[in-house]
Amino acid sequence: MxxxxxxxxxxxxxxxxxxxxxxxxxxxxxxxxxxxxxxxxxxxxxxxxxxxxxxxxxxxxxxxxxxxxxxxxxxxxxxxxxxxxxxRIYSYPEYVYEQAKEKLRVVIGGSHGKTTITSMILHVLKANNKDIDYLVGAQLEGFETMVRITRDAPVMVIEGDEYLASPIDRRPKFHLYRADIGVISGIAWDHINVFPTFENYADQFRQFLDTITPGGTIIYCSEDPLLNEMVKHYDIQLEKIPYQTPAYVVKDGVTGLVENGERVPLKVFGRHNLLNLTAARLVCGKLGVSDREFNAAISTFTGAAKRLEVIGRGAGTMVYKDFAHSPSKLTATTSAVKEQYPDRELIAVIELHTFSSLNRDFLKEYEGSMKLANEAIVFIDKHTFEQKKMQEFSESEVKAAFGDNKLKFFNNTETLERFLSSLNYKGKNLLLMSSGNFGGMNLQELAETAVNS
The missing domain is CATH 3.40.50.720 (NAD(P)-binding Rossmann-like Domain)
Structure with missing residues (x-):
C-alpha cells in the first residue's frame, strides 16, 4: 500500500x-x-x-x-x-473510515466537549486494557499519537469534528465516519464562515443522525432543549440514550461524584465536565466497562491538553489555560472555575481569534458569556484583523456585544501583558482562554508572576 x-x-x-x-x-x-x-x-x-x-x-x-x-x-x-x-483522492475522515469500516465505530460529536469526552473514553478503556483504535484532537498523557489505526483492534473511537472534510469536500467530517455509536454533547452555533445561520449549523447534527448505522445508538445530552427535541422526534430506529448532569459535590476545591451515598473524587471539575463524564460512562458501558471500573479509572483523569490546564498554582491562586473560544465554551469554563472556587475572585481573559468570533454578525452571541467573572477582559490582536483582512472592532462595540460596560478591552499584546502582570492575584484565580496564542505572550511567565504576587 x-x-x-x-x-x-x-x-x-x-x-x-x-x-x-x-x-x-x-x-x-x-x-x-x-x-x-x-x-x-x-x-x-x-x-x-x-x-x-x-x-x-x-x-x-x-x-x-x-x-x-x-x-x-x-x-x-x-x-x-x-x-x-x-x-483515488481521500479527505482524512474518508480515509479513516476506509481503515475502520470493519470495526465498531464510536463517533463523538457536538459543539463542545468532543475532545474531553473522547479523552475520557480513551483513558478509561486503556486503564481497563481494552484494545482500541482512536482519533482525538489533543495530545493525551499516556498516548504517543493522536491517531491509532491497527489491523486487529475491534473498536475505533473517533472525535467527530463538524468542520469541512477537505478543500474539495464540503461535507462535515463527522458525517463520513458512519458511527455505530454516536454521541452529541450539545448544539451551539459555530463556524459561521461555513454555516451562515444557526439553522444551517443545527441541521448538520440532524444529518449526523442519518449517518448512524441502522439499529445503532445515539447518546445525547437531554439538557440541551434543541438537541433533546431533535432526537426525541427523530423517527428512524436508533437506540436513544439521554444523559444529564450527575449528582456531585464540591468540597475543599475538589469535585466529587455522588453515587450510592459514596463520593468519587475527581481531578476535573465543572458541570460541563460532569456532563462529558456521563457521556463517556455511557459509551464505556456499551463497550463492556462496568460503572465500578469506570469510576476507578476516571478518578485519575487529569484532563485533555489545553482544557482547563493548570499552568500556575499558589497559595490561594490558580492559573488556568483553556481552549475555550466560542460563547458556550466561555460560559461553561468561567462557570466551572467560579463554582470550584466560590470564595475567590475570577479574572477571565478571552482572546477572540477565530473567523466566527471576529465576525460582526456573530459577536453579539457572546452577550453574558463572561458575566460570572469579577474582572472580564477581551483581547483581539490587531494583527489578526490584518491577517484575516477584516475590519477591526472598537472597544465600545466589544463592550456592547458582551453586554458589559466594565469589561476591559486590549488589542496590543504588550499592553495586555503589562496590565495582567501588574495585578495582585492574592485570593484570585486567573483564567486565560483562547484557540490562539495571545500574540505570543509568555503565559508561563505570567502564571509565575500571578502565583507569586
Whole structure:
C-alpha cells in the first residue's frame, strides 16, 4: 500500500501519517510549511519532506491513495496532477473510515466537549486494557499519537469534528465516519464562515443522525432543549440514550461524584465536565466497562491538553489555560472555575481569534458569556484583523456585544501583558482562554508572576 499526503504537516494529518507507518503502509508527504511539534515528529518517523513546497513529481500512477489536508488549496498542483491521473483522492475522515469500516465505530460529536469526552473514553478503556483504535484532537498523557489505526483492534473511537472534510469536500467530517455509536454533547452555533445561520449549523447534527448505522445508538445530552427535541422526534430506529448532569459535590476545591451515598473524587471539575463524564460512562458501558471500573479509572483523569490546564498554582491562586473560544465554551469554563472556587475572585481573559468570533454578525452571541467573572477582559490582536483582512472592532462595540460596560478591552499584546502582570492575584484565580496564542505572550511567565504576587 502506497499513500501520499498533500499537506502532511497538519495536526490530524501528520498523526494519521504516523499511524499508517506503524501499520506498515508506505507513506510520503509534502507541505509548503511545517511547524513544531509536527516537524520533529515527522522527522522521527522519516516522513519529513526533504524540501518544502509542492512538487508534481510526488504524484505517480502507482499511488494507491492520495490524502488531501485542509491546508491545501483546490488548485494545489499535486492535487491537480492526482486528478489528472485518476487517482483515488481521500479527505482524512474518508480515509479513516476506509481503515475502520470493519470495526465498531464510536463517533463523538457536538459543539463542545468532543475532545474531553473522547479523552475520557480513551483513558478509561486503556486503564481497563481494552484494545482500541482512536482519533482525538489533543495530545493525551499516556498516548504517543493522536491517531491509532491497527489491523486487529475491534473498536475505533473517533472525535467527530463538524468542520469541512477537505478543500474539495464540503461535507462535515463527522458525517463520513458512519458511527455505530454516536454521541452529541450539545448544539451551539459555530463556524459561521461555513454555516451562515444557526439553522444551517443545527441541521448538520440532524444529518449526523442519518449517518448512524441502522439499529445503532445515539447518546445525547437531554439538557440541551434543541438537541433533546431533535432526537426525541427523530423517527428512524436508533437506540436513544439521554444523559444529564450527575449528582456531585464540591468540597475543599475538589469535585466529587455522588453515587450510592459514596463520593468519587475527581481531578476535573465543572458541570460541563460532569456532563462529558456521563457521556463517556455511557459509551464505556456499551463497550463492556462496568460503572465500578469506570469510576476507578476516571478518578485519575487529569484532563485533555489545553482544557482547563493548570499552568500556575499558589497559595490561594490558580492559573488556568483553556481552549475555550466560542460563547458556550466561555460560559461553561468561567462557570466551572467560579463554582470550584466560590470564595475567590475570577479574572477571565478571552482572546477572540477565530473567523466566527471576529465576525460582526456573530459577536453579539457572546452577550453574558463572561458575566460570572469579577474582572472580564477581551483581547483581539490587531494583527489578526490584518491577517484575516477584516475590519477591526472598537472597544465600545466589544463592550456592547458582551453586554458589559466594565469589561476591559486590549488589542496590543504588550499592553495586555503589562496590565495582567501588574495585578495582585492574592485570593484570585486567573483564567486565560483562547484557540490562539495571545500574540505570543509568555503565559508561563505570567502564571509565575500571578502565583507569586
Amino acid at each position: 502506497y499513500t501520499h499526503f498533500i499537506a502532511i504537516g497538519g495536526s490530524a494529518m501528520h498523526n494519521l501519517a504516523i499511524a499508517l507507518v506503524k501499520k506498515g503502509v508506505e507513506v510520503t508527504g509534502s507541505d509548503d510549511v511545517i511547524f513544531e511539534p509536527s516537524r520533529s515528529r515527522l522527522e522521527r518517523y522519516g516522513l519529513l519532506p526533504a524540501t518544502m513546497g509542492w512538487d508534481t513529481n510526488n504524484i505517480t500512477a502507482d499511488l494507491d491513495a492520495v490524502i488531501l489536508g485542509m491546508h491545501a488549496r483546490p488548485d494545489n498542483p499535486e492535487l491537480l496532477k492526482a486528478r489528472e491521473l485518476g487517482l
